[in-house]
Amino acid sequence: MEENTTFKPFEYLDHYTPVEGLQVYYNTEKTLTLKKNDCVKGTTGNPVTLTANANKFVSTVSASEANEQAESWLNANAQAYANNTGTCGIRPTAWRGANPSCVLEPPTTLLPFDYMVIKYKWAPGAGVDLDTFTGFVNTGISTLDKKWVGFGLGNEIPTSAIAQDSYIMWGGDIQDVTGTETCLINFKKVKEVYSNLNDVQIRMAGVWWVSKASGNIDVEITTFLGGTMTKEGKDIINNDGDQVQQLNFSKNISIQGKQLSIDQVTHIGYINYSNNQSTAKVVINY
Known part of the structure; x- marks a missing residue:
């Protein structure tokens, strides 16, 4: 899936100019932590946190809607971000018998x-x-x-x-x-x-x-x-x-x-x- 391979940077507010006199609402900071999940067998990925910074998503309806936009962006990007920036390490195991x-x-x-x-x-x-x-x-x-x-x-x-x-x-x-x-x-x-x-x-x-x-x-x-x-x-x-x-x-x-x-x-x-x-x-x- 594209979400697992391609990280989508913020774009909306980088090109947004509020209409004068229009009430707008912005998101608060949101985070999502996921584990890198594309490591080879015998290794494990580390957890990586992606942050949707405050005031990056805008709504003319409510702050809740702006926060929903931020959370949707996190859900679409967090796995790809973790896979692209995380690291794989040897997965240590403790053997408790021959089986x-x-x-x-x-x-x-x-x-x-x-x-x-x-x-x-x-x-x-x-x-x-x-x-x-x-x-x-x-x-x-x-x-x-x-x-x-x-x-x-x-x-x-x-x-x-x-x-x-x-x-x-x-x-x-x-x-x-x-x-x-x-x-x-x-x-x-x-x-x-x-x-x-x-x-x-x-x-x-x-x-x-x-x-x-x-x-x-x-x-x-x-x-x-x-x-x-x-x-x-x-x-x-x-x-x-x-x-x-x-x-x-x-x-x-x-x-x-x-x-x-x-x-x-x-x-x-x-x-x-x-x-x-x-x-x-x-x-x-x-």
Whole structure:
């Protein structure tokens, strides 16, 4: 795609002269951080931040529209900018046994954020009907720990809470040969209610309900700062906040079965969130 290879510089305001007497609005500074994603096998790209400077986009309607222009520009350019200016480094791994499936990649540290959306994605040839398990562990709070959301498990905690008031929420079941299952982790709400928690840990897991083929899926983790979260259909979106980062990890879901417990399915990894720093580390297990 052109967006992944060609960086488009600012052009609009460089050639813009406001009409005298016309009310105009300008954007505030916006940023988007993405990881360089065109590195060769065995290496990994570094995260790169692209900035839409303040007062670079203009609207005659509202400041919100000017900010939307800035965010659209970031979305169109950030990956190409990261690919063009980022660097590739050797991806260190810690082998935990003779089997390559036991390899553990080093944790990825995230920038400060309020909300995290995890998307489990699979394409044709991977399998049919991926079911996901996502939940809190090791908090010491019985109403949170091991209360998994996913098919046949739960939809949100607390039950019937809307996205903005939930601690965790599952978007819904996708039963096709291709699809995306979505989960919201509302760390902002957890921090407000359980301010005494120093760290919050999330466990991710998955299993094929109908059939497994290659078993390969992608885990997309997106973080947001500010705004509010809403559930729309089987997706969960951020309104009026800023996307901070988006990371993608590959994972093989090797187990197929029905009505299995989390101890019987494929473990994916952990999110380790620090309440004090409002940031987290992602640890994907292989």
